[in-house]
Amino acid sequence: MKGIFVDFDALFGHLGQHTVDGLSKGSIYALVALGYTLVYGVLRLINFAHSEVFMIGTFTVVGTWSVLGATDSPAIGTVILLLLAGLVAAAAVSGATAVAVERVAYRRLRRMNAPPLIFLITAIGLSLVLSEAFGIWQGRLVKGMPTVIERSVLFTIGNTEVTNVQVITVLAALIMMFGLDVFINRTRYGRGVRAVAQDPDTAALMGVNKDRVIALIFLLGGLLAGAAALLYCVRYGNTRFNVGFVLGLKAFTAAVLGGIGNLRGALLGGLLLGVVEVYAATLTSSAWEDVAAFVVLVVVLLFRPTGLLGESLGRARA
Amino acid sequence: MTETLRQINERRRHVTGGIGERWRALPKWQRAIGILAFVGFLYYLPLLGIPGLTWFRTDSIPQGNNWAGVLFLCAIYVLVAFGLNIVIGLAGLLDLGYVGFFAVGAYSVALFGSTQSPVVEGLQNRFGLSQDWAVAWAICLPLAILLTMISGVLLGWPTLRLRGDYLAIVTLGFGEIIRIIARNSDWTGGPQGIAAIPGPQGAPSPDNEIFGLIDAKPWYWLVLSVVILMVFAVRRLENSRVGRAWLAIREDEDAAAVMGVSGFKFKLWAFAMGAALGGLSGFLFASRGGFIEPTQFSAQLSILFVAMVVAGGAGNMAGVALGAFLLAYLPERFRDFSQYRTLVFGAALVLVMLFAPQGLIPSRRRARELKDRAKEAPANV
Amino acid sequence: MSDTEDLVSLPESEAPTRTDLLVVDHVTLRFGGVVALDDVSFEVRRGEILGLIGPNGAGKTTCFNAMTGVYRPTSGEVRFDGDRVSGRKPHQINRLGIARTFQNIRLFPEMTALENVMVGTDSQHFTSVPGALFRLYRKRPKPEELPVVDSHNGLVRAWQQTRLVFAKVFGISRHTLEERAGEQKALALLRFVGIADRANELARNLPYGYQRRLEIARALATEPKLLCLDEPAAGFNPAEKEQLLKLIRDIRDKGYTVLLIEHDMRLVMGVTDRIVVLEFGKKIAEGTPAEVRDNPKVIAAYLGVPADAS
Ligand SMILES: Nc1ncnc2c1ncn2[C@@H]1O[C@H](COP(=O)(O)OP(=O)(O)OP(=O)(O)O)[C@@H](O)[C@H]1O
Numbered sequence A: 001m002k003g004i005f006v007d008f009d010a011l012f013g014h015l016g017q018h019t020v021d022g023l024s025k026g027s028i029y030a031l032v033a034l035g036y037t038l039v040y041g042v043l044r045l046i047n048f049a050h051s052e053v054f055m056i057g058t059f060t061v062v063g064t065w066s067v068l069g070a071t072d073s074p075a076i077g078t079v080i081l082l083l084l085a086g087l088v089a090a091a092a093v094s095g096a097t098a099v100a101v102e103r104v105a106y107r108r109l110r111r112m113n114a115p116p117l118i119f120l121i122t123a124i125g126l127s128l129v130l131s132e133a134f135g136i137w138q139g140r141l142v143k144g145m146p147t148v149i150e151r152s153v154l155f156t157i158g159n160t161e162v163t164n165v166q167v168i169t170v171l172a173a174l175i176m177m178f179g180l181d182v183f184i185n186r187t188r189y190g191r192g193v194r195a196v197a198q199d200p201d202t203a204a205l206m207g208v209n210k211d212r213v214i215a216l217i218f219l220l221g222g223l224l225a226g227a228a229a230l231l232y233c234v235r236y237g238n239t240r241f242n243v244g245f246v247l248g249l250k251a252f253t254a255a256v257l258g259g260i261g262n263l264r265g266a267l268l269g270g271l272l273l274g275v276v277e278v279y280a281a282t283l284t285s286s287a288w289e290d291v292a293a294f295v296v297l298v299v300v301l302l303f304r305p306t307g308l309l310g311e312s313l314g315r316a317r318a
Numbered sequence B: 001m002t003e004t005l006r007q008i009n010e011r012r013r014h015v016t017g018g019i020g021e022r023w024r025a026l027p028k029w030q031r032a033i034g035i036l037a038f039v040g041f042l043y044y045l046p047l048l049g050i051p052g053l054t055w056f057r058t059d060s061i062p063q064g065n066n067w068a069g070v071l072f073l074c075a076i077y078v079l080v081a082f083g084l085n086i087v088i089g090l091a092g093l094l095d096l097g098y099v100g101f102f103a104v105g106a107y108s109v110a111l112f113g114s115t116q117s118p119v120v121e122g123l124q125n126r127f128g129l130s131q132d133w134a135v136a137w138a139i140c141l142p143l144a145i146l147l148t149m150i151s152g153v154l155l156g157w158p159t160l161r162l163r164g165d166y167l168a169i170v171t172l173g174f175g176e177i178i179r180i181i182a183r184n185s186d187w188t189g190g191p192q193g194i195a196a197i198p199g200p201q202g203a204p205s206p207d208n209e210i211f212g213l214i215d216a217k218p219w220y221w222l223v224l225s226v227v228i229l230m231v232f233a234v235r236r237l238e239n240s241r242v243g244r245a246w247l248a249i250r251e252d253e254d255a256a257a258v259m260g261v262s263g264f265k266f267k268l269w270a271f272a273m274g275a276a277l278g279g280l281s282g283f284l285f286a287s288r289g290g291f292i293e294p295t296q297f298s299a300q301l302s303i304l305f306v307a308m309v310v311a312g313g314a315g316n317m318a319g320v321a322l323g324a325f326l327l328a329y330l331p332e333r334f335r336d337f338s339q340y341r342t343l344v345f346g347a348a349l350v351l352v353m354l355f356a357p358q359g360l361i362p363s364r365r366r367a368r369e370l371k372d373r374a375k376e377a378p379a380n381v
Numbered sequence C: 001m002s003d004t005e006d007l008v009s010l011p012e013s014e015a016p017t018r019t020d021l022l023v024v025d026h027v028t029l030r031f032g033g034v035v036a037l038d039d040v041s042f043e044v045r046r047g048e049i050l051g052l053i054g055p056n057g058a059g060k061t062t063c064f065n066a067m068t069g070v071y072r073p074t075s076g077e078v079r080f081d082g083d084r085v086s087g088r089k090p091h092q093i094n095r096l097g098i099a100r101t102f103q104n105i106r107l108f109p110e111m112t113a114l115e116n117v118m119v120g121t122d123s124q125h126f127t128s129v130p131g132a133l134f135r136l137y138r139k140r141p142k143p144e145e146l147p148v149v150d151s152h153n154g155l156v157r158a159w160q161q162t163r164l165v166f167a168k169v170f171g172i173s174r175h176t177l178e179e180r181a182g183e184q185k186a187l188a189l190l191r192f193v194g195i196a197d198r199a200n201e202l203a204r205n206l207p208y209g210y211q212r213r214l215e216i217a218r219a220l221a222t223e224p225k226l227l228c229l230d231e232p233a234a235g236f237n238p239a240e241k242e243q244l245l246k247l248i249r250d251i252r253d254k255g256y257t258v259l260l261i262e263h264d265m266r267l268v269m270g271v272t273d274r275i276v277v278l279e280f281g282k283k284i285a286e287g288t289p290a291e292v293r294d295n296p297k298v299i300a301a302y303l304g305v306p307a308d309a310s
């Protein structure tokens, strides 16, 4: 049976379950969304190639695990080792890729003050290059990997079963989000970022090195995308040369939903989007979850044209 | 900072020897002859047999695609580029979901024109019509344009108040939604798509002598004629109050509003006209293929459309036409690299944008040509 | 209101009457914590040149923005020729008859000077997409609007004659008539402000002085009843300022009412009929140039002494 068939029992019978599932799905969106939001907040541009930064992170995890000889559900010590190694490797490679993207695709254009449309096209071009390179190198089929964390129910509240994977995903995302917030709002580097976001020219006059700040935000975005890649691998257990496209789209939607350029907005948008998608998928079928996501986006933008929390990285603290 | 952009243009002018300027300096009749010769050549293109030039044919390589078929696709893309150019190049609105309009146009003729479509079957049953009944192709044409314009207005009405970047993501979502609906609904034929889409001579059949399934030449000539017609139509818009309003909005929307330009109204018109052209090209595309399915309308195609407009030179009809032609033609001619096609395409996109940020043929608006009477008027400084 | 008690105020009988073109009525405008306009009231009378002066950040530009619909006043309202302005969109306010220039020039850089002005003239016209595309709405041309037949080349002459017959039989489309009228008017305006020699150049390539004048021409093209100029002489040398003052007087002599923002008090004295002085968002004085010049509050404001101290 195709067409829209709404099944309320499926949703409301297990509302808690679906909410938890949505939050864990949304955590990954949120981490990737932070990358979009950081770059947008400072440069006012959509870094379309960020999705490939994430994709490369997932392949790094696959590579690291296969080098370390990971197997299905290993001992707990090995699990921790694998997770840490995956995190470090993915964050490093993704971070480096993000910085390289800025160097190759944007720096020259920034210097000549090109209009935003141009950035968008180079980013699209670069993103094609990256995903195709992996398509050619790693093959175009879905790439599996060992199930490092065997899914198991950690605790139950009412009829809601919370699994270890869900807890890890949400916790990891929250911790990283918190870390980023502290970094941006409490450190000297963060102050530089906020200064450039508010007024690049004045910041430059005050002695902030704009290029360095921009490299820094790309690096931060890349690191978070790497972390998201690890969580994605843990949750889904596979990847593909084009995973970035859809996930990047969702993450960007999440960023806009929360208020692009706003760090907390990215978190809120990501979690909300995840929940909306899971609800929609349960109510109808998974085919319609994307439609629901975009409908929610449009409705939110109609009533709050700059997203739920409004934009502005510069005033992230306020 | 903008000096650099100017320097790039200077360099380009040096390389091309100012072809554009020299061309515009020619007397009107010489230009007319030049244009006529070029148009004649375009009509001759599918028969291309001049020694030396046959190298350009896509069937000159092993397993190359039918040359006229490739030209047909090029012409369709040029039409798409004209439409998207109104939205991006003239009005300055970033539309990343243009494939949605292309799909609406294609599905209009499929759903109403094909005897196999669930919509037509529904109408047959409801009104007791014969099994062969379907809406005629000639009626599907205005219907397709009307439906795409409506979808353009429906998309634009709530979203055009949003700032540029938000618009980009919302339009991207629109394109995806159209594809998802097409894929997951019964009345659109679902993932199997719809076959038996009619052409000018009715439902596809071996008896169709001109617009058949095998020979693509007449189809190419048809679309080429539509393209030429649209050149005139779009230029009429460009050189009118509407075109000026679009440019003013693109340049500085707030200043335009204070000068009395209703931003919303003209942006909506830009969306509607862009949509109409996208729908028209989708309509022609579906008629020629005789069959469509949802995977033909992916978001990647939208992005390709934007790329051809921007890389060609947003705002310039010749530029976007060149961009569209190259992006459709090159991958077909160089199939040897088929595995690396997308990779090379992406790299080329990056390089073009880095070294010619205003596109292959930048939009240098011709100064409005003054009438003689005006020139006589003394200019006091 | 206590601040404005001792203003040089007009006799009661001359308070708001039909001579008032624009009335700013107790307008307050806040940006977060910043009060950019604090209960400001004044009026612009038909046919006068009113100066709006005040130190940096006094709220002069904000006042323009509140009048032209760019911002909405937090409280109070602006009335123009009997109509409420507040709440309307900028382009509707323009139709009512207010036009303005910008302190930081905001032309359409990729359009020629002529096209910039024609965007202004377009506000008087009606052609939209169907009209431009199909040109079905046709009018019987006046004799001077008919195509001319003047060529000696037989072929061209035949073509011109065909067009003439066509125009006589089918009329001329509104699009064409409007384009011609707009172009003529735009050119006349460019000549009036003195930059017609570079009508076909892109606005971004024009020299600074030309750009300022082009903004004035573009604003005039919308046929406003009130022309608001935001520091039109900024960055000008004395000779250029003198030329500009002459232009502003010419504009008034053509029957326009002018509201002029200017920092430079000495400059405004020469051209305005009355002056309103703002400081920190409040109106501190109003009156003829001579009255304002001798007002201690104004002197204090310009010398940097707090107004309370006087
Ligand atoms: N969009 C805005 N957001 C926040 N504050 C603003 C905004 N626009 C103006 N202001 C503030 O309002 C006050 C008045 O500014 P305004 O530009 O009207 O002054 P002005 O009299 O035109 O000064 P100048 O002579 O420098 O042009 C200033 O303190 C300014 O910082």
Ligand SMILES: [Mg+2]
Binding pocket: C060, C061, C062, C103
């Ligand atoms: Mg000002």
